[in-house]
Amino acid sequence: MLWFATRDSNPVRGLSMMSNASCDSPTPVGPFSAWRSLWELYVTRLREFFREPARIFWVYGFPTILAICLGMAFRSSTTETFIVDLVAPSASETESTSTQRAAFETLVEAIQARNNDPQRRPDLPILQFKVVDAPLGWERLITGKTALLARLEGEDGMVYHYDPTRAEARAARAALDDLVQRARGRLDPVRVENQLIQEPGSRYIDWLIPGLIGLNTMGGGMWGIGFLLVNFRRNGLLKRFRATPMPRWHFLSAILGARLTFLIPDVAVLLTVGVVVFGMPIRGSLATAFVVVLAGATAFAGIGLLIASRVSSTEAVNGMMNLVMLPMWMFSGIFFSYERFPDVIHPFIQALPMTQMLDALRAVLLEGAGWPVIWPSVAILMAWGVIPFVVAVRIFKWT
Amino acid sequence: MGVGFLNIEDQVRVFATSSTVSSSSTPERSLGMSDPRGPAIRVEGLTKTYQAKGKAAPVQAVRGIDLEIARGECFGLLGPNGAGKTTTIEILEGLNHPTSGTVEVLGLSWERHDQEIRRRIGVTLQETRFPEKATTLELARLFRSFYPRGLDPAEALARVALTSKASAYVETLSGGQRQRLAVALALVGDPELLFLDEPTTGLDPQSRRQLWEVIGQLRAQGRTIVLTTHYMDEAEKLCDRIAIVDHGRIIAQGSPRQLIDRLGGGHIIIFELEERSPRLEPSAFADLPGVTAVRREAEGYALTVAEPHAAIPSLLDRLADHGRVLKRLDTHQASLEDVFVALTGRHLRDDLDVASPSTNGLGSRVHSNE
Numbered sequence: 064m065l066w067f068a069t070r071d072s073n074p075v076r077g078l079s080m081m082s083n084a085s086c087d088s089p090t091p092v093g094p095f096s097a098w099r100s101l102w103e104l105y106v107t108r109l110r111e112f113f114r115e116p117a118r119i120f121w122v123y124g125f126p127t128i129l130a131i132c133l134g135m136a137f138r139s140s141t142t143e144t145f146i147v148d149l150v151a152p153s154a155s156e157t158e159s160t161s162t163q164r165a166a167f168e169t170l171v172e173a174i175q176a177r178n179n180d181p182q183r184r185p186d187l188p189i190l191q192f193k194v195v196d197a198p199l200g201w202e203r204l205i206t207g208k209t210a211l212l213a214r215l216e217g218e219d220g221m222v223y224h225y226d227p228t229r230a231e232a233r234a235a236r237a238a239l240d241d242l243v244q245r246a247r248g249r250l251d252p253v254r255v256e257n258q259l260i261q262e263p264g265s266r267y268i269d270w271l272i273p274g275l276i277g278l279n280t281m282g283g284g285m286w287g288i289g290f291l292l293v294n295f296r297r298n299g300l301l302k303r304f305r306a307t308p309m310p311r312w313h314f315l316s317a318i319l320g321a322r323l324t325f326l327i328p329d330v331a332v333l334l335t336v337g338v339v340v341f342g343m344p345i346r347g348s349l350a351t352a353f354v355v356v357l358a359g360a361t362a363f364a365g366i367g368l369l370i371a372s373r374v375s376s377t378e379a380v381n382g383m384m385n386l387v388m389l390p391m392w393m394f395s396g397i398f399f400s401y402e403r404f405p406d407v408i409h410p411f412i413q414a415l416p417m418t419q420m421l422d423a424l425r426a427v428l429l430e431g432a433g434w435p436v437i438w439p440s441v442a443i444l445m446a447w448g449v450i451p452f453v454v455a456v457r458i459f460k461w462t
Numbered sequence: 463m464g465v466g467f468l469n470i471e472d473q474v475r476v477f478a479t480s481s482t483v484s485s486s487s488t489p490e491r492s493l494g495m496s497d498p499r500g501p502a503i504r505v506e507g508l509t510k511t512y513q514a515k516g517k518a519a520p521v522q523a524v525r526g527i528d529l530e531i532a533r534g535e536c537f538g539l540l541g542p543n544g545a546g547k548t549t550t551i552e553i554l555e556g557l558n559h560p561t562s563g564t565v566e567v568l569g570l571s572w573e574r575h576d577q578e579i580r581r582r583i584g585v586t587l588q589e590t591r592f593p594e595k596a597t598t599l600e601l602a603r604l605f606r607s608f609y610p611r612g613l614d615p616a617e618a619l620a621r622v623a624l625t626s627k628a629s630a631y632v633e634t635l636s637g638g639q640r641q642r643l644a645v646a647l648a649l650v651g652d653p654e655l656l657f658l659d660e661p662t663t664g665l666d667p668q669s670r671r672q673l674w675e676v677i678g679q680l681r682a683q684g685r686t687i688v689l690t691t692h693y694m695d696e697a698e699k700l701c702d703r704i705a706i707v708d709h710g711r712i713i714a715q716g717s718p719r720q721l722i723d724r725l726g727g728g729h730i731i732i733f734e735l736e737e738r739s740p741r742l743e744p745s746a747f748a749d750l751p752g753v754t755a756v757r758r759e760a761e762g763y764a765l766t767v768a769e770p771h772a773a774i775p776s777l778l779d780r781l782a783d784h785g786r787v788l789k790r791l792d793t794h795q796a797s798l799e800d801v802f803v804a805l806t807g808r809h810l811r812d813d814l815d816v817a818s819p820s821t822n823g824l825g826s827r828v829h830s831n832e
Binding site: 099100102103104107110111114115298299300302303305306307308309462 | 588
């Protein structure tokens with residue numbers, strides 16, 4: 064895909080021109096040494112990368128830690144815990160009746176009993192409660208320290224204070240209300256049986272690992288190519304290379320090749336964490352998954368190259384890259400599915416390379432999909448790679 | 463206006479004429495033929511205008527330069543910052559495109575033979591920061607791989623006395639070592655023609671001398687070298703021939719000796735008087751025996767003389783006649799700095815800008831003369 068990079072891309076043609084020169088008789092150069100600069104540039108890039116421990120941490124260590132943390136956080140949450148505040152009835156005889164106080168005692172005991180019940184139904188949350196007076200409870204509620212504030216009203220009434228826009232508050236209210244009603248003897252007329260599915264492949268962590276692979280691929284393409292090239296330009300290195308007979312496409316290919324090489328351990332580490340630590344299944348072909356990752360990396364490298372093609376300030380390129388990455392961070396479903404966004408913007412979301420890469424990668428890894436399903440995604444990714452690349456090579460500023 | 467001024471204007475005319483003659487006497491050769499006996503570089507009518515952004519006027523960095531540099535010559539472009547030296551050398555290196563004019567490098571043109579020229583030249587740029595985590599030998603090997611033939615990478619390092627740093631990362635090198643590395647990377651393709659843009663700018667005196675030694679050795683080997691500098695001592699020490707560049711034009715060309723000799727005297731007497739009005743005009747000293755030029759410095763006067771021992775007694779007599787008292791008197795051998803001041807009324811280094819426009823209108827007069 065790099066053949067159009069420069070007009071002198073064919074080393075053999077360059078050599079024949081040189082041997083026609085009348086000035087001297089250069090030693091004939093075999094095809095191997097004509098490609099040597101490509102190899103040397105590639106090796107130099109690899110060395111430079113692996114000699115920077117900080118860089119290795121950010122590229123490999125950080126996503127691994129992130130995967131493990133997020134995986135742990137979401138794996139251990141088969142039982143939810145909600146914080147609720149209960150307003151204690153006043154101790155004075157004039158302000159509360161003994162019936163009221165007894166009802167409160169009953170409620171507290173019922174909550175404790177359910178929290179500690181080893182036979183507790185798995186869909187019921189733990190209600191971690193705090194007994195408060197009314198002003199404190201109100202303050203904790205409006206500052207978000209508790210999800211729900213509950214108080215007894217009269218002999219057999221309950222009042223719930225909560226923010227209906229908080230899912231956690233709504234769930235806490237439902238759970239507490241269920242418990243209050245049951246404590247007063249409510250019975251369910253319909254017999255319910257819960258069948259819990261904890262099949263690997265459908266859990267959040269299984270969904271997250273491909274997202275992190277996509278995130279890393281995008282970061283690598285943007286920073287590893289865009290930022291790198293701008294730095295080279297600022298340091299005068301591009302200009303220095305321009306003053307040598309090195310074919311320009313050797314340089315760009317070496318950068319791209321090195322980038323794809325760094326991706327191999329990166330993807331391997333994340334997949335290994337997924338499989339070994341979280342028992343994530345790999346249902347499709349690993350080779351197909353790798354092709355998807357390569358196509359994604361090409362797309363992001365093309366975009367990174369385009370962004371970096373003329374800029375010579377790191378601040379400017381930083382801003383531009385963030386601007387380009389922001390929609391993909393938000394919409395492409397790295398951490399959460401984009402299905403929650405309105406249908407009207409789905410075509411826009413699906414045009415983003417990150418969306419295509421993640422959809423295809425999840426289809427291969429989690430659903431065992433093959434080429435018939437993913438080829439459109441790979442084609443879109445290749446378009447995202449090639450079109451910016453062609454434009455970038457044409458407008459690329461070496462000096 | 464005094465006699466001294468006229469004198470200098472005459473010199474300027476002589477300089478300008480001599481450079482014109484040397485370039486027009488070159489026989490025409492067809493472009494594209496690489497003649498090993500022809501000049502290493504031939505430039506005719508080179509101009510470069512940068513289009514400014516917005517409403518600012520376009521900047522004319524190079525305003526018509528003619529040059530001919532022979533093979534085996536060490537040629538210096540000497541001039542103050544912003545004179546157009548780097549623009550000129552980057553056009554010669556194929557990194558910048560001329561607005562108009564012809565450029566031939568090793569008898570070849572950049573339009574048609576760019577890759578061949580690149581194979582045969584070596585370049586150091588004004589500021590290149592090589593990857594910090596690469597060793598000097600690795601970089602030499604990398605740059606060697608760009609050329610079909612060239613030196614052994616270790617040999618390139620040896621030529622710039624960096625053998626002991628072969629396995630050192632670039633980040634550990636001093637400024638002078640980095641600059642020598644840049645020269646090694648320019649040498650590794652065994653170029654016929656070497657371009658050095660401001661090779662010692664920003665280096666400490668010891669590093670500068672080390673680099674001079676390296677360049678001196680390359681020169682002794684008969685390699686063609688083109689360098690730019692704003693240090694007149696550097697140009698004087700390293701170059702066979704020099705072109706003094708100012709405001710995008712060559713204002714004088716020749717060997718350092720020739721240029722200094724054209725001042726009309728090998729020595730400069732600088733003196734300062736105790737404050738007394740009215741200030742004496744420089745013309746008051748122009749007719750002293752052996753004085754070929756007079757100019758006013760910011761503090762005092764500068765006389766160009768052939769023999770200081772003959773001129774000083776008569777200068778002292780003249781001061782006594784005017785009833786003036788000497789505050790300071792120095793003499794030195796005339797240098798390229800004096801040539802530059804004589805031609806432009808300004809000093810080479812901005813920070814040494816002694817002569818102010820109000821006391822010396824010579825600079826502008828020189829330009830209107832061209």
